[in-house]
Amino acid sequence: MLDLGCGTGFWLPRYAAHAREVIGVEPDVDLLQRARSRTPEARVLHGSAEHIPLGDASVDVVQARFTYFFPTPGNDCSAGLSELMRVLRPGGTLVVIDNDQVNGDFADLLAVSSAAEPQGYEDYVPDWWSAQGAHTAAVMST
Template sequence: MDFPDFVRAGNQAVDPALYDIENGAIDRPGVLWSELVRLAPWPGRVLLDLGCGSGFWLPRYQEAAEVTGVEPDSSLLDLARDRPGHAQVLHGSAEHIPLPDESVDVVHARFAYFFPHTDFDPTPGLVEVSRVLKPGGKLVVIDNDTEEGEFADLLKASPWAATQGQDTYARDWWTSKGADTTPVMSSWEFDSRADLEAVLHLEFPRDVADNWLRAHPDRVCLSYGYLLHTWSRD
């Protein structure tokens, strides 16, 4: 049973296998991953992947002492549990984390829940993360940069951009909560043109995706900017 306030994702829940291809194209140079390690190291610590989806990233955290994935979409739980490694996967959400108080050192939220915009305030989830974090623990939110990079241009061309507020809305919201924001420019790099086309059609309206594809007929990659919002519990 899913949570009453849960909204199923329009990408991963629709096609988990294609979403794995999308994840595999993220940050192949490792720039984003290096920044995650620098901002909140997890070797020997307890890490929570909040909104872990089908668990694509769980095997990457093997140096952590403990790894927990929490996911609200019950249809993705078995996929996450089948990933290699020692992670436990629990049914929960940002507002309902099934872990004890002060039990986690590092929380990663990757493209999930913590996207503040004019129609949504993620403060309840931040309060819940604060509950499970140990004093001095860190939340790192991996968000899309809506200003820099070709991916940002696709976002701006999409109809839902109107609900996001000004380009700096998310950054300003996190600043108001005491977080630091680190921009990272990396890329999406696909193994084939067919994979790129399929993922763009999964993530964007067909006309937006097709316009970009026509303008870049030989490309299998594009620049992709990220914002890493790092919030520390006192």
Template sequence: MTRFSDFVRAGNQGADPATYEIENAAMDPDGTLWAHLSSVAPWAGRRLLDLGCGSGFWLPRYAEAAEVIGVEPDPELLPLARARPGGARVLPGSAEHLPLPDGSVDVVHARFAYFFPDPDFDPTPGLVEVQRVLATDGALVVIDNDHDDGEFADLLAVSPWAAKQGTGPHIRRWWRERGATSEPVLSSWNFESRADLEAVLRLEFPAEVVDPWLTAHPHRLGLSYGYVVHTWRPRGPGRHLA
């Protein structure tokens, strides 16, 4: 089994894949985010890589692609991803270690995985590797949490677990310096039951953050959720890695 020395298991999906499945199912119920992703880098008839695909929840959604590839470093999640319908090819790997030939994909999606710089982490090596596997007219699309808009952002702002999560000014600046565009997309979470909502919130946040919110919103089954979508095309004016 392939293992990566720099791999760090995710505290949400890696710790509790079943609850994270509920979270994924609640995301973007109206398709607002999904429509935006399709508009900035269409994948119909193209080769798509879901980088950090986790348990593979989103792999079947790319049915219009000519080829779907999932890459995931967590050995516990790989069997779950391979069991998804749709016939995606799922491989062990990471942003810095992509098991793919040069120029072999057209669109790369990275959802809440790797490409978020902070003072202790520089994602440039992964960006270099993505550039290697992208075709000439390819695009990397990175989906992150928005720190500025939505009720989820309010929870992030008071969570000690989220100090380095979500797109703030320094992450926007990092992407801008590399020629990327960064666009906010306001969507939501919508759960089938109160128990599902509570389970997911407790997966993502500590009790001192979750309990006051639940008390203040006793009948809610969802909340507004802001994303930031960074789109980077490795070839063209202003595109560089430094």
């Protein structure tokens, strides 16, 4: 399992409890040591969505939580998605978790912020994922 954009590695021990092998990839060099010290069962590498330091078809599951390549008008993110698909085994699973831009507290904050326009409009992100052949599902949490 690959945790792409693993940050401080918070989720790595939880994934390691269930996966045969866990790899974290993080672009921020300041977070690498924290992620590496989180659990000895995970391997943490420096890299990014566009440059994943793993071989072709080398992981079964990729998880990206609030991370790297969420599409916005002017940021297509196709390079990151292509690289991710390179390392994902055929039949593997990609799980991307992002903030809801339509419902909930984040959407309310986004609507009144100067960051709203670059984030796109309410249909932009789901339409982008659909054009990539992805299935999306809304999961509301607290």
